[in-house]
Amino acid sequence: MNVHDILFWVFSIAMLVCGVMVIAHRNPVNSAMSLVLLFAFMAGLFVLLEAFFLATIQVLVYAGAVMVLFLFVIMLLDIRASVLKRLRWLGLVGALLVSGLLVWEIQQVLRQPAVESAVEAKGLALGLSDVVKPLFTQYMLPVQLTALLLLAAMVGVVLLSKRDLQ
Amino acid sequence: MNELLIHLLKIAGVIGVMLGIVAYTVLAERWVCAWMQDRIGPNRVGPFGILQPLADGLKFIFKEDVLPRHVRHKFYFTVAPMITMVPALITVAVVPWGSYLPVLGHNIKGVIADLDVGILFIFAIASLGVYGIVLAGWSSNSKYPFLGGIRSSAQMISYEVCLGLSVVPVFMQAGTLNLWNVVLYQAEHTWLVWCQPLSFVIFMVSAFAETNRTPFDLPEAEQELVGGYHTEYSSMKFAMFFLGEYANMFVASALMATLFFGGWSLPVAPLNAPATTLAVGLAHVGVFLAKTLFFLFVFIWVRWTLPRFRYDQLMTLGWKVFVPLTIVNILVSSVVLAVMENG
Numbered sequence: 002m003n004v005h006d007i008l009f010w011v012f013s014i015a016m017l018v019c020g021v022m023v024i025a026h027r028n029p030v031n032s033a034m035s036l037v038l039l040f041a042f043m044a045g046l047f048v049l050l051e052a053f054f055l056a057t058i059q060v061l062v063y064a065g066a067v068m069v070l071f072l073f074v075i076m077l078l079d080i081r082a083s084v085l086k087r088l089r090w091l092g093l094v095g096a097l098l099v100s101g102l103l104v105w106e107i108q109q110v111l112r113q114p115a116v117e118s119a120v121e122a123k124g125l126a127l128g129l130s131d132v133v134k135p136l137f138t139q140y141m142l143p144v145q146l147t148a149l150l151l152l153a154a155m156v157g158v159v160l161l162s163k164r165d166l167q
Numbered sequence: 168m169n170e171l172l173i174h175l176l177k178i179a180g181v182i183g184v185m186l187g188i189v190a191y192t193v194l195a196e197r198w199v200c201a202w203m204q205d206r207i208g209p210n211r212v213g214p215f216g217i218l219q220p221l222a223d224g225l226k227f228i229f230k231e232d233v234l235p236r237h238v239r240h241k242f243y244f245t246v247a248p249m250i251t252m253v254p255a256l257i258t259v260a261v262v263p264w265g266s267y268l269p270v271l272g273h274n275i276k277g278v279i280a281d282l283d284v285g286i287l288f289i290f291a292i293a294s295l296g297v298y299g300i301v302l303a304g305w306s307s308n309s310k311y312p313f314l315g316g317i318r319s320s321a322q323m324i325s326y327e328v329c330l331g332l333s334v335v336p337v338f339m340q341a342g343t344l345n346l347w348n349v350v351l352y353q354a355e356h357t358w359l360v361w362c363q364p365l366s367f368v369i370f371m372v373s374a375f376a377e378t379n380r381t382p383f384d385l386p387e388a389e390q391e392l393v394g395g396y397h398t399e400y401s402s403m404k405f406a407m408f409f410l411g412e413y414a415n416m417f418v419a420s421a422l423m424a425t426l427f428f429g430g431w432s433l434p435v436a437p438l439n440a441p442a443t444t445l446a447v448g449l450a451h452v453g454v455f456l457a458k459t460l461f462f463l464f465v466f467i468w469v470r471w472t473l474p475r476f477r478y479d480q481l482m483t484l485g486w487k488v489f490v491p492l493t494i495v496n497i498l499v500s501s502v503v504l505a506v507m508e509n510g
Binding site: 037053057058060065070072073076077 | 240290294320
């Protein structure tokens with residue numbers, strides 16, 4: 002077992018622990034911070050695959066921006082822990098359904114003949130220009146459409162949050 | 168093993184020099200302030216007061232570490248000052264301190280981590296610094312820190328956008344995100360501040376907002392918020408916030424020097440190309456540090472010159488002035504670059 006393998010196990014186990022903490026904690030701030038840690042370890046896994054760009058974006062977008070806003074909302078709402086202690090049956094059924102589906106999907110994937118390594122198998126290089134250039138050439142239309150979708154969502158949020166806007 | 172040793176030495180050197188500069192920036196701040204207000208300033212500890220940082224450090228360590236009873240979460244309360252300090256120490260890893268240092272047959276590159284995603288790495292790690300402030304404000308569980316924390320994080324998130332957008336033209340022109348190569352480009356061509364002056368101005372102003380310095384230091388506006396997010400902190404925990412601010416200032420200064428003022432290069436004969444001898448290599452490090460110290464001085468200079476902005480003025484400046492300006496700047500720069508390449 003070389004350093005690479007050891008780090009892989011360290012990051013993976015840490016990610017699983019963080020993932021469990023996200024749903025197990027009663028305090029939403031703890032959950033949010035666990036999720037931040039989880040993203041950091043996931044970035045570590047990307048670094049092991051030498052996908053530095055993905056690792057950086059992972060931290061920049063999710064840990065640095067999205068989760069900060071989550072934390073913001075949690076703190077401003079100041080949810081009481083007692084409200085969260087109630088078990089909602091609808092939530093439980095939904096969670097079981099979704100996680101069951103996920104387990105079934107993973108099982109289906111694992112049944113496939115083993116792929117040695119996603120990166121090596123396809124001969125993918127994950128450098129900056131390898132990731133970015135196709136976005137501006139091959140996948141130009143999908144990128145633009147996604148951008149339009151995001152813009153529409155943003156305008157929608159502004160409209161909804163300013164109800165008295167006439 | 169040799170490689171590992173070189174890396175460890177580089178890390179130790181960079182962190183050591185950086186923390187030394189951070190400690191002395193605090194003293195410089197007091198000196199410059201005294202000078203500008205026609206006072207004498209600290210001059211009691213050691214000759215001319217140069218041992219003042221040591222005395223301050225000892226004082227911080229020996230003060231009682233008060234943990235107010237109303238603190239909501241002890242763990243986050245303790246960890247928050249560390250989170251504000253650490254990103255500055257990590258981001259400095261991708262800043263090029265010099266070109267090469269040819270020592271004993273090794274050609275040591277003047278940067279700890281020569282990452283191709285350089286600047287993105289800096290923004291990614293720097294964006295984590297907000298957690299320290301948010302958590303400090305929330306876990307203190309009293310109104311002034313909470314208001315200060317909310318203000319500060321809103322400010323940092325807003326100006327992160329300006330900061331990120333303002334440097335895009337720089338990297339479009341240099342054609343690389345690797346900071347060492349950006350400096351090399353400037354050594355071979357010209358300093359980017361001459362080509363991208365608007366970028367530089369917006370970057371500098373945003374950096375002031377991002378490091379919570381005057382004229383944008385309203386998160387800790389004493390008159391309205393007592394001390395802002397660090398009101399409830401004492402002893403070394405407060406010192407960590409304090410040093411974190413100066414460490415962030417150091418990184419911002421180093422970035423201004425690197426991105427816009429040629430980093431380790433000077434436009435004269437032996438200093439405008441990567442070093443081949445040790446003397447030139449060391450001179451490069453000296454040039455880089457001199458430029459960084461100059462920008463640290465500008466930070467202090469501005470603090471004792473300009474009054475503080477109002478909160479709404481700050482937000483208006485960020486979202487309604489800087490964001491549109493940077494986007495226009497990106498558009499114009501890309502058109503000019505495309506015309507110059509093809510025409």
